[in-house]
Amino acid sequence: MRQTREQIVISTQGQGLYDFTRALRGFIERSGVVDGLATVFVRHTSCSLLIQENADPDVQTDMLGFFRSLVPESMDWLVHTTEGPDDMPAHIKSALTQVSIGIPVTEGRPVLGTWQGLYLFEHRHAPHRRQVAMHIIGE
Amino acid sequence: MRQTREQIVISTQGQGLYDFTRALRGFIERSGVVDGLATVFVRHTSCSLLIQENADPDVQTDMLGFFRSLVPESMDWLVHTTEGPDDMPAHIKSALTQVSIGIPVTEGRPVLGTWQGLYLFEHRHAPHRRQVAMHIIGE
Amino acid sequence: MRQTREQIVISTQGQGLYDFTRALRGFIERSGVVDGLATVFVRHTSCSLLIQENADPDVQTDMLGFFRSLVPESMDWLVHTTEGPDDMPAHIKSALTQVSIGIPVTEGRPVLGTWQGLYLFEHRHAPHRRQVAMHIIGE
Numbered sequence: 001m002r003q004t005r006e007q008i009v010i011s012t013q014g015q016g017l018y019d020f021t022r023a024l025r026g027f028i029e030r031s032g033v034v035d036g037l038a039t040v041f042v043r044h045t046s047c048s049l050l051i052q053e054n055a056d057p058d059v060q061t062d063m064l065g066f067f068r069s070l071v072p073e074s075m076d077w078l079v080h081t082t083e084g085p086d087d088m089p090a091h092i093k094s095a096l097t098q099v100s101i102g103i104p105v106t107e108g109r110p111v112l113g114t115w116q117g118l119y120l121f122e123h124r125h126a127p128h129r130r131q132v133a134m135h136i137i138g139e
Numbered sequence: 140m141r142q143t144r145e146q147i148v149i150s151t152q153g154q155g156l157y158d159f160t161r162a163l164r165g166f167i168e169r170s171g172v173v174d175g176l177a178t179v180f181v182r183h184t185s186c187s188l189l190i191q192e193n194a195d196p197d198v199q200t201d202m203l204g205f206f207r208s209l210v211p212e213s214m215d216w217l218v219h220t221t222e223g224p225d226d227m228p229a230h231i232k233s234a235l236t237q238v239s240i241g242i243p244v245t246e247g248r249p250v251l252g253t254w255q256g257l258y259l260f261e262h263r264h265a266p267h268r269r270q271v272a273m274h275i276i277g278e
Numbered sequence: 279m280r281q282t283r284e285q286i287v288i289s290t291q292g293q294g295l296y297d298f299t300r301a302l303r304g305f306i307e308r309s310g311v312v313d314g315l316a317t318v319f320v321r322h323t324s325c326s327l328l329i330q331e332n333a334d335p336d337v338q339t340d341m342l343g344f345f346r347s348l349v350p351e352s353m354d355w356l357v358h359t360t361e362g363p364d365d366m367p368a369h370i371k372s373a374l375t376q377v378s379i380g381i382p383v384t385e386g387r388p389v390l391g392t393w394q395g396l397y398l399f400e401h402r403h404a405p406h407r408r409q410v411a412m413h414i415i416g417e
Contacts, residue, residue, distance in 0.1 A: 001140045001276075001279045003416060005313065005382055007389075035144065037178055037274050039315055039380045043391030045331045051238045053184045053230060058219035062227050063234060065216060070209075070348075077343065080336035088340050091331060095341060099329045100380045102178045102239045104144055104274035111146075111272045113182030133389045135315050135382035137276065137279075137415065138142060140279045140415075174283065176317055176413050190377045192323045192369060197358035201366050202373060204355065209348075241317045241378045243283055243413035250285075250411045252321030276415065277281060 003137040004031045010130045012122040015068075015086075017050065017060045020132070021118045024103075024110060027134045034108045036138015040118065041100045043131040046090035047122045048097040054117030067093050067123075090123030097121055105138060142276040143170045149269045151261040154207075154225075156189065156199045159271070160257045163242075163249060166273045173247045175277015179257065180239045182270040185229035186261045187236040193256030206232050206262075229262035236260055244277060281415040282309045288408045290400040293346075293364075295328065295338045298410070299396045302381075302388060305412045312386045314416015318396065319378045321409040324368035325400045326375040332395030345371050345401075368401035375399055383416060 006027050010018055028038055042049050053059045071092045073085045080088045101118070103110045112118070120130055145166050149157055167177055181188050192198045210231045212224040219227045240257070242249045251257070259269055284305050288296055306316055320327050331337045349370045351363040358366045379396070381388045390396070398408055 001142070003279070003314065005384055036142065037176075037276060037315075039382060041380065041382055041389060043389060043394065045329065045391070045393055050234055051184065052234060056219055056221070059227065059230055062217050062219050063231065066210070066214075066231050071344070075344075078340050080334055080340050082334070088337065091337055092341065092344050095328055095330060096235055096374055098237065098376065100376075102180065102241050102380050104178060104180055104272045106144055111180060111182060113184070113270065115184055116182065131391065133382045137315060140281075175281065176315075176415060189373055190323065191373060195358055195360070198366065198369055201356045201358050202370065205349070205353075205370050235374055237376065241319065241380050243317060243319055243411045245283060250319060250321060252323070252409065254323055255321065 001139055005135045007131055007133050010120045010132060012128045012130055014125050015064060016122055017119040018122060019117050019119055024118055028105055028136060031136045033105060033136050033138040036105045036136055038103045038105050038110055038136045041133045043133060045094055046087060046124050047120060047130050048094040048099055049101050050097055050119045050121045051116050052119055053115050055115055086125050093123045140278055144274045146270055146272050149259045149271060151267045151269055153264050154203060155261055156258040158256050158258055163257055167244055167275060170275045172244060172275050172277040175244045175275055177242045177244050177249055177275045180272045182272060184233055185226060185263050186259060186269055187233040187238060188240050189236055189258045189260045190255050191258055192254050194254055225264050232262045279417055283413045285409055285411050288398045288410060290406045290408055292403050293342060293400055295397040295399055297395050297397055302396055306383055306414060309414045311383060311414050311416040314383045314414055316381045316383050316388055316414045319411045321411060323372055324365060324402050325398060325408050326372040326377060327379050328375055328397045328399045329394050330397055331393050333393055364403050371401045
């Protein structure tokens with residue numbers, strides 16, 4: 001049994017879904033682990049992780065539209081406003097999605113379904129550099 | 140330290156919660172792992188995983204009712220509509236719940252609480268065959 | 279490769295976020311694992327886990343406010359009401375957040391970002407004793 005860990009940085013330019021499935025695949029290949037468990041963890045509280053459809057870009061448009069409508073920046077009862085009107089909504093969107101995802105690995109590849117892509121879900125408007133930790137254990 | 144992996148198929152007949160706690164327990168028993176970590180991962184983007192109360196079926200009725208009301212099929216601003224009116228809401232419900240759950244294992248059993256059951260949460264109306272990957276590592 | 283497991287109890291006094299980052303750090307230190315993967319799992323269906331900002335307490339106020347407004351106790355169409363008006367909303371809030379979080383460990387510490395704290399998210403009004411299972415595997 002062996003394990004390895006890497007940290008990558010994803011540069012974001014505003015709200016959206018940033019596909020980093022390829023980075024995960026590269027990490028798994030470099031690790032030499034053929035069967036095991038990969039874990040992806042985002043080190044922030046105003047962006048998150050999402051596994052979603054990678055085929056039709058309209059899915060991403062609607063996903064963003066839904067979260068914008070569910071957690072609008074116009075909620076005037078918020079008290080945490082010092083970091084801008086998009087900050088507290090970003091924390092809430094992060095709470096509603098995932099900070100960590102575990103993905104089994106077999107034959108040197110993550111067991112993602114055909115239509116599954118791995119995304120960083122950025123909830124802030126301003127550009128950010130997001131750190132994502134990746135860990136794998138197996139054989 | 141050892142590990143093993145299995146993939147199961149869960150046949151769904153419309154929206155609802157499908158209990159597969161027993162399949163997880165069987166997988167853990169077959170693996171021979173007594174102490175370790177089990178991971179369950181669903182290979183789709185229009186259904187998801189949920190750990191919820193396994194006692195009163197009314198909980199499932201209300202859970203479905205809430206998600207139907209939070210993410211209605213009547214959202215007429217959606218652009219991803221080619222796969223039917225329940226498809227994009229299914230992707231959103233999937234984003235709001237979980238695609239992957241890690242469960243510690245001890246004495247050959249998952250450490251689920253007394254009232255916790257493991258469910259596939261189907262968000263589509265039509266029947267589907269859903270693939271769930273299960274992985275365990277331990278001793 | 280080695281692994282270890284502990285269960286802790288967190289006493290809650292009503293709805294709120296209960297920081298137990300220190301308990302996780304202590305568990306990792308006691309385990310002797312320097313590099314690996316830690317998993318935290320809550321054994322209940324009316325509270326959940328959340329990684330959120332640990333700096334400004336206003337974030338917690340707004341987080342609670344949002345979830346209270348998204349899943350109000352006043353939903354009069356609920357059928358699961360035997361355990362009180364806050365019980366079914368608690369199950370729903372639990373479904374919308376996380377029951378399990380995997381966190382990579384390096385240099386004997388979880389790779390939490392500077393502003394990330396680990397919280398038990400209590401959704402019930404009455405005091406409860408909540409069991410959280412922690413597992414770590416690594417070297």
